[in-house]
Amino acid sequence: MSGEIFNPAETASFAPETRPERASRRRPSSGQTIRLGSLAALVLVFVYFAYAAPGFTALGNLTNIVEQSAVLALLAFGMTAVIVGGGGDVIRGGIDLSLGANLGLCTAVYAVSSAAGYSDSVSVLLTFGAGIAVGALNGLAVVALGILPLLTTLAVMNICAGLELVLTQNTVISSSSPLLAWISSAAWLGLSITSWTFILTAALMLVLVHRTPWGLRLQAVGGHQQAARAAGLRLSLYLVATYMGAGLLAGLASILQAARLSGSSPGSGDILLSVVLTSLMSVVFSRRLAPSIGGTILSVLFIGGLINGFQLLNVSSYWVNGVQGVLILGIVSLRSLSRRPGSV
Amino acid sequence: MSMSVGTPGRERLLLATLVRWVTPAVLILLLLAFAIASPTFRTPGNLVHILVNNFTLPAIVALGMTLVISAGGIDLSVGTSADIAAMIAVTLMASRHGLGLSLGAGLAGAIGVGMVVSLLVAGLGISPFLATLGVLFVGESVQQLATNGGTPIYLVSNFPAAGLTALAHGTVLGVPVPLWIVLAAALLVQLLLRHTAFGRHVRASGAAPEVARYSGLPVKRTIAAVYVLSALLCGVSGLLLAATVKSYVPLSGNAFLLDAIGAAFVGTTISPEAKPNVPGTLLGVFLFGMLHNGLLLIGWNFYWQQVAVGLLVFTVLAASFAARRLQSAD
Numbered sequence: 302m303s304g305e306i307f308n309p310a311e312t313a314s315f316a317p318e319t320r321p322e323r324a325s326r327r328r329p330s331s332g333q334t335i336r337l338g339s340l341a342a343l344v345l346v347f348v349y350f351a352y353a354a355p356g357f358t359a360l361g362n363l364t365n366i367v368e369q370s371a372v373l374a375l376l377a378f379g380m381t382a383v384i385v386g387g388g389g390d391v392i393r394g395g396i397d398l399s400l401g402a403n404l405g406l407c408t409a410v411y412a413v414s415s416a417a418g419y420s421d422s423v424s425v426l427l428t429f430g431a432g433i434a435v436g437a438l439n440g441l442a443v444v445a446l447g448i449l450p451l452l453t454t455l456a457v458m459n460i461c462a463g464l465e466l467v468l469t470q471n472t473v474i475s476s477s478s479p480l481l482a483w484i485s486s487a488a489w490l491g492l493s494i495t496s497w498t499f500i501l502t503a504a505l506m507l508v509l510v511h512r513t514p515w516g517l518r519l520q521a522v523g524g525h526q527q528a529a530r531a532a533g534l535r536l537s538l539y540l541v542a543t544y545m546g547a548g549l550l551a552g553l554a555s556i557l558q559a560a561r562l563s564g565s566s567p568g569s570g571d572i573l574l575s576v577v578l579t580s581l582m583s584v585v586f587s588r589r590l591a592p593s594i595g596g597t598i599l600s601v602l603f604i605g606g607l608i609n610g611f612q613l614l615n616v617s618s619y620w621v622n623g624v625q626g627v628l629i630l631g632i633v634s635l636r637s638l639s640r641r642p643g644s645v
Numbered sequence: 646m647s648m649s650v651g652t653p654g655r656e657r658l659l660l661a662t663l664v665r666w667v668t669p670a671v672l673i674l675l676l677l678a679f680a681i682a683s684p685t686f687r688t689p690g691n692l693v694h695i696l697v698n699n700f701t702l703p704a705i706v707a708l709g710m711t712l713v714i715s716a717g718g719i720d721l722s723v724g725t726s727a728d729i730a731a732m733i734a735v736t737l738m739a740s741r742h743g744l745g746l747s748l749g750a751g752l753a754g755a756i757g758v759g760m761v762v763s764l765l766v767a768g769l770g771i772s773p774f775l776a777t778l779g780v781l782f783v784g785e786s787v788q789q790l791a792t793n794g795g796t797p798i799y800l801v802s803n804f805p806a807a808g809l810t811a812l813a814h815g816t817v818l819g820v821p822v823p824l825w826i827v828l829a830a831a832l833l834v835q836l837l838l839r840h841t842a843f844g845r846h847v848r849a850s851g852a853a854p855e856v857a858r859y860s861g862l863p864v865k866r867t868i869a870a871v872y873v874l875s876a877l878l879c880g881v882s883g884l885l886l887a888a889t890v891k892s893y894v895p896l897s898g899n900a901f902l903l904d905a906i907g908a909a910f911v912g913t914t915i916s917p918e919a920k921p922n923v924p925g926t927l928l929g930v931f932l933f934g935m936l937h938n939g940l941l942l943i944g945w946n947f948y949w950q951q952v953a954v955g956l957l958v959f960t961v962l963a964a965s966f967a968a969r970r971l972q973s974a975d
Contacts, residue, residue, distance in 0.1 A: 389772075452910050
């Protein structure tokens, strides 16, 4: 029961005849309640800020929220894809703890290579290469060696964080390149490049995971590995693809991060827990109570709006984490309260 | 495991033994390598130094994590329990309350954190990942608000110092007090896990929660108890840390988290059933502690140390998981 968050992939094998049916009969109604509850919480928080925080609903501020959430969003999309493909078991399920450190490493790679005088195209290529390589290492270790994703990515996180320190010597490396200047200055239809990256990636991921045959099969892989294998899917290809995709997204996010910080500075890895929380929270925004890209977009905006609203209200930033934690625990509790007694 | 299929050939038995020896072998090789490379490393004083400074605190946390992982969960809020215990105890001591009262209140605070986690995981059925992560976030806020954003609290007066120093630096029968505490914690967890009905329930809840429930085992109560026990052990670790540095540094407990998870899982490699176990966990913690100490003494750059630790953990896991896969393949 406590062993998983949304999908009975592991436990289903113990009672294969009864569980899936019961689940499919129960889920739609309770799922709907929870989703509406979560959406109501989201709307309430935004309505409160609109009422109490001066300037919250100004167009400039709303685009600001999107812009400030972009790095978190890109990483969370990668995390969600990994969780969708790996399943939701706490110990054996998919998770990528190396994403935060990967972001730091990629930002360092970009900053160092552009400080060393390489052109933007070379630097970007190196950055994406680093991100994808880290993802490939994760994916291959999970698939070929069979190491638990939790452990693989924990070890790789250490390696990435160490390499970042080796590259930057734990200092701030400032870089100014035409690309970074373009990202921080250019705008189209009132939205910055960073915001557009968020929006376009969100649309792409939404279609890829939820509207293509590939995405459907990915969900099947995460939902029930044995069934997916029996249906003839090559699990390893799907899993490696999600880790490499997450790595690529970390690379993309690192360019936005470099533009925002004008280079690389230590401590990017701290974003990891927020990313995990955002992806897991997507569950309560989805109809099937499974991690989804749509849910991830909503939770990213929720957290972004919360941080922004607090800033406008001049509430100490020390409150942000706590309120975020309480809200999320509250929303997730809704799920268990709306569950029928006796069911798992 | 598909051990029942076919006859267990001699090669497979050999392979199974090899898998279990990967971690101890790596440990021994590293010990030898460091001893050859660094004259300081091979002094007895350094061994004690590793045990006291690089082993005790993470070991106590990792023992709690071993229980939690055995029950099929995970506890990301270990740092919160340790920090809250230290925060309460040091705050009380700074305002000249007695040592016993302060430490007791600190432990009670840690147990409180554990009870919140229990309520969320066992009571409400929230995924352990999400529940303990939520508690971690709330814990961060509580500490930041209580300390004005993370200002450490130092014990300047030497009022409770005597008892506190004895706790951190004293020896009983020539063995440092913190090591006795690790020993007691290890025996407690080992006894609970291996020799009591509670331990059987923990392992059953971890291996097959559905089966355990249908067999009438008190799965919820077991899981609730496991998180409270883990928080209690983390509280002990947090108090020892506070006693060692004679201060409370906000958010310092999070440093234990990843080492504790890593050690508990590295420890599974020495068990035939690949389950978390007390000796394995202690071995894992010692491996990490020795590596930090050894790399420092042979003069490795601090930044490369982290890469090396990551690579080593990766290698140990890769070797044992790959071998286990080969073993169950044919």
